[in-house]
Amino acid sequence: MSSAAELLSExxxxxxxxxxxxxxxxxxxxxxxxxxxxxxxxLVYEQVFTxxxxxxxxxxxxTILTILQKRFNDSQRVRRLYGMINxxxxxxxxxxxxxxxxxxxxxxNVLASKRxxxxxxxxxxTKEAISQLxxxxxxxANDFEAWLELxxxxxxxxxxxxAAFCIEEVILQQPANHYFHLCYAExxxxxxxxxxxxxxxxxxxxxxxxxxxxFYGVKLVADRILDLGNRPKKEQQxxxxxxxPQPATLQRLSQLATERLVYAYNRASESSRKAAEAWLKK
Amino acid sequence: xxxxxxxxxxxxxAMLHSGFSAREYLRYSKSIGxxxxxxxxxxVLECLISLVIMTVAxxxxxxxxxxxxxxxxxxxxxxxxxxxxxxxxxxxxxGRFLRPIADHPAMAEQAVKDKAAS
Numbered sequence: 001m002s003s004a005a006e007l008l009s010e011x012x013x014x015x016x017x018x019x020x021x022x023x024x025x026x027x028x029x030x031x032x033x034x035x036x037x038x039x040x041x042x043l044v045y046e047q048v049f050t051x052x053x054x055x056x057x058x059x060x061x062x063t064i065l066t067i068l069q070k071r072f073n074d075s076q077r078v079r080r081l082y083g084m085i086n087x088x089x090x091x092x093x094x095x096x097x098x099x100x101x102x103x104x105x106x107x108x109n110v111l112a113s114k115r116x117x118x119x120x121x122x123x124x125x126t127k128e129a130i131s132q133l134x135x136x137x138x139x140x141a142n143d144f145e146a147w148l149e150l151x152x153x154x155x156x157x158x159x160x161x162x163a164a165f166c167i168e169e170v171i172l173q174q175p176a177n178h179y180f181h182l183c184y185a186e187x188x189x190x191x192x193x194x195x196x197x198x199x200x201x202x203x204x205x206x207x208x209x210x211x212x213x214x215f216y217g218v219k220l221v222a223d224r225i226l227d228l229g230n231r232p233k234k235e236q237q238x239x240x241x242x243x244x245p246q247p248a249t250l251q252r253l254s255q256l257a258t259e260r261l262v263y264a265y266n267r268a269s270e271s272s273r274k275a276a277e278a279w280l281k282k
Numbered sequence: 283x284x285x286x287x288x289x290x291x292x293x294x295x296a297m298l299h300s301g302f303s304a305r306e307y308l309r310y311s312k313s314i315g316x317x318x319x320x321x322x323x324x325x326v327l328e329c330l331i332s333l334v335i336m337t338v339a340x341x342x343x344x345x346x347x348x349x350x351x352x353x354x355x356x357x358x359x360x361x362x363x364x365x366x367x368x369x370x371x372x373x374x375x376x377g378r379f380l381r382p383i384a385d386h387p388a389m390a391e392q393a394v395k396d397k398a399a400s
Contacts, residue, residue, distance in 0.1 A: 014363040019377060050371070056378020088373040114369040122372035149370045176352050179364045208353060 004029055009040065012047050019054035022047060042071065049081055053088040061085055076102055080111050092119055110140065117149070126153055144170045151183070160191045178207035178214070185217055195242025197221050202253075205260075212264050219257035219280075222250045286343030293336035300329035 004025045011018055011025075026048045029035040035044060045064050052061040062085065068078045079102060086095035096119055102112040113136055120129035133150045140146060151166035167184040174180060185200030198221040204214035225244055228236050244250070258280050265273040303325050311319035348354070 014359060015366050015368050016360060016363040017366050017368070017371065020380075050368075053373050054371075054375075054377045055380075084373065090374065111369065118370045118372050121370065122374050145367050145369060148365065149367050152365075152367075177356065177364070179359075179361055182361075183365075208356065 005035075005044065008044055008047060012043060017054070019051035022051035023055060023057070026051070042068070046077075046081070050084070053084055056088070058085065058089055061088070076106070076109055077111060080115060083115060087115075087119065087122065092123060095119060110143070114146070121153070126156055129153055130157075141169075142173065144173050155187075160187055163187050164191070164193075176207060178204045178211065181207065182211075182213060182217075185214075189217065189221060191240075192238055193240045193242070194221055194225050195240060195244040198225070198244060198253075199242075210260055210264050212261065215257040215260050215264070219254050219261070222254040222257070226250050226254070284343075286339045290336050290339035290343055293332040293339060296332035297329060297336065300325050300332065303328070 008022065008025050008029075011022060026035070026044065029044075030048070035041055045068055049061050049064045049068070052058070052064065065078070065081055065085065068075075068081065072078050079098065083095040083098040086092070086098070096116065099112040099116045099119070102109050103116070113132075117129050117132050117136065120126075120132060130150065130153050133146060133153065137143065137146055137150065147166045147169045151163045151170070154160075154163035154166065164184060164187045167180060167187060170180050171177075171184060181200050181203045185197050185204060188194075188197035188200060198218065201214050201217035201221060205211050205218065208214065225239075225241065226247060228239055245253070261276060261280060265276045268276070304321055307321060307325065308319060
């Protein structure tokens with residue numbers, strides 16, 4: 001097993017979108033035919049396919065699609081890839097037709113309905129995409145990826161309470177994943193929901209040791225609550241504090257966050273350490 | 283690691299041996315008509331000690347153990363991966379123009395066209 005295949009599988013499992021690296025790694029495998037020796041060869045093909053259309057290498061994508069079609073004759077997953085080529089070359093209506101056909105044949109085809117929503121998003125019809133996604137989530141309420149997508153679509157329209165609701169659903173499904181708590185905390189902070197934001201930032205640093213973004217959040221929220229007394233009346237009334245801790249506790253939290261951040265930046269480069277220290281001293 | 287595996291195999295054989303001895307001993311006591319036979323201490327000790335040795339050897343020989351905490355597992359994921367939502371990716375983006383021109387079909391084509399136009 002070559003290390004290129006291992007790296008590819010690592011990228012695939014992380015589900016990060018890194019088409020340039022994927023193609024660079026896969027090129028020698030494709031040229032020498034070594035790819036057929038990998039144990040998850042079909043997954044690698046699909047990965048390279050997506051990377052290829054991401055990078056606009058439509059010819060390569062078509063070659064891979066023929067290989068996949070030969071192996072999986074009437075697979076819905078492979079038909080969807082054909083629709084994705086159409087999307088990439090700018091024929092959204094053909095892609096839409098294909099996905100609708102797939103849905104006519106099988107209403108429960110998750111991949112096709114997700115592609116239809118993505119098409120709406122690509123065409124800029126975010127509102128329709130939102131309403132379609134809401135209908136989709138009525139049936140597939142345990143699809144956290146769709147909840148995240150709905151959250152990001154709501155955020156595009158600055159609908160923070162709705163976005164917060166979506167993230168809450170995701171947290172219900174994966175309560176120990178600190179990235180979702182982080183997103184929720186940031187949305188709450190933006191809404192001025194300071195009490196919840198502080199709790200969620202603290203949850204982030206509890207679940208992930210020395211999480212820099214989490215400690216920045218703790219410091220920002222704690223300082224903002226402490227500073228509320230000096231702010232205009234309106235802002236004081238708007239801030240939802242919930243059951244935020246006493247000022248003494250807030251001060252200690254802010255101090256703790258500063259201390260951990262200074263520690264975290266000890267390993268960073270000189271310039272970024274100085275910038276962070278200057279900000280923390282304010 | 284291979285020594286540990288060897289020790290584990292040896293201990294396993296010893297355990298098999300103790301089982302075999304127990305069976306032979308019971309058969310023997312039955313044939314001489316002894317009532318309520320109990321196993322001699324050697325056989326019991328052989329069985330227990332080989333079990334302990336085998337357990338330790340298998341755990342040592344399995345290689346580097348991965349940390350069990352959820353946090354260590356989460357370290358493998360990045361925020362980009364968690365938020366990437368692969369089934370909702372859209373493809374009408376500028377990706378095809380981001381590669382260097384030299385190995386780039388779309389841009390090269392465009393360059394040829396531009397040259398022809400000028």
